[in-house]
Amino acid sequence: MKLRIFTEPQQGATYDDLLAVAQATERLGFDAFFRSDHYQRIGPGDPGPGSTDAWITLGALARETSRIRLGTLVSPATFRLPGPLAISVAQVDQMSGGRVELGLGTGWFDQEHAAYGIPFPPLGERYGRFEEQLEIVKGLWAAEKPYSFEGRYYRVADSPALPKPVQRPGPPLIIGGFGAKRTPRLAATYADEYNAPFGTESDTGEAFGRVRQAAETAGRTLVLSAAQTVCVGSDQAELERRAAAIGQDLGVLRLSGLAGTPAEVVDKIGRLGELGAERVYLQVMDLSDLEHLELIGAEVLPQI
Numbered sequence: 001m002k003l004r005i006f007t008e009p010q011q012g013a014t015y016d017d018l019l020a021v022a023q024a025t026e027r028l029g030f031d032a033f034f035r036s037d038h039y040q041r042i043g044p045g046d047p048g049p050g051s052t053d054a055w056i057t058l059g060a061l062a063r064e065t066s067r068i069r070l071g072t073l074v075s076p077a078t079f080r081l082p083g084p085l086a087i088s089v090a091q092v093d094q095m096s097g098g099r100v101e102l103g104l105g106t107g108w109f110d111q112e113h114a115a116y117g118i119p120f121p122p123l124g125e126r127y128g129r130f131e132e133q134l135e136i137v138k139g140l141w142a143a144e145k146p147y148s149f150e151g152r153y154y155r156v157a158d159s160p161a162l163p164k165p166v167q168r169p170g171p172p173l174i175i176g177g178f179g180a181k182r183t184p185r186l187a188a189t190y191a192d193e194y195n196a197p198f199g200t201e202s203d204t205g206e207a208f209g210r211v212r213q214a215a216e217t218a219g220r221t222l223v224l225s226a227a228q229t230v231c232v233g234s235d236q237a238e239l240e241r242r243a244a245a246i247g248q249d250l251g252v253l254r255l256s257g258l259a260g261t262p263a264e265v266v267d268k269i270g271r272l273g274e275l276g277a278e279r280v281y282l283q284v285m286d287l288s289d290l291e292h293l294e295l296i297g298a299e300v301l302p303q304i
Helices: 015-028 054-064 082-096 110-115 123-142 182-190 201-218 236-245 250-256 262-275 290-299
Strands: 002-007 032-035 069-076 100-105 147-150 155-159 173-176 193-197 223-232 258-260 279-284
Touching: 002 015, 015 032, 015 054, 015 290, 032 054, 032 100, 054 069, 054 082, 069 082, 069 173, 069 193, 082 100, 082 123, 082 155, 100 123, 123 147, 123 155, 123 173, 123 182, 173 182, 182 201, 193 201, 201 223, 201 262, 223 236, 223 250, 223 262, 223 290, 236 250, 236 258, 250 258, 258 262, 262 290, 279 290
Parallel strands: 002 032, 002 279, 032 069, 069 100, 100 173, 173 193, 193 223, 223 258, 223 279
Antiparallel strands: 147 155
């Protein structure tokens, strides 16, 4: 089991905030630093300072860290064309010495698309574009000669398929979500890892089962992972303070996330491991609270 730190910078974080969290992630012994890929705050609250771009951020962090894995959970296929996306991720992989992973999804937050002039087609078309992007990105990374692709939404003609990532045939691809049919099929076909985001233990176990079955049918094996909001405190007062700081009800967090004392959180992570999770992404919402990371690093991480 590996623990990864997962951030939501669109809720209010500068690059310097993210740099501090990423460097603490590395110093404390966590496996990876991941960030969401959004351009606007989700939900009510002060919209400032505005979101940072995910892949520009990761390119910079690639030069400011030396060990941890870096990636998105997840980049929307609506945000970028597949060719330029393959180039960006390959370049950051070079800049990091081969430490990058790409989480890719359909895109869902219509308000940020409207706010920044990004087309937001219906769900069926988004899935179609998403699948073609998966094939093109993987194809460009792996190609040993000029690469071409003819699809319904994208056409690639005699691409030199450069630059190449350090990791060959390419950085690991992560697909997540609780879709009952398309998600397991796409994960089994294209992904290296399937992520169950913010689900109950029951829902997570059922999703893992669907993906395992699809992967077995495809003759493949995937890494299984889960993402959960984390809120750890040494005592009740500290727990309540941290939950209040992120605007969450502690009782709800105990049921739906990883909230509690270090021992309680270790126990729940263990149950996720019993379901098959090999990685858990700890969604840290208060990026100014580095003492939170220190506590998790000291009292949770060594027991996992």
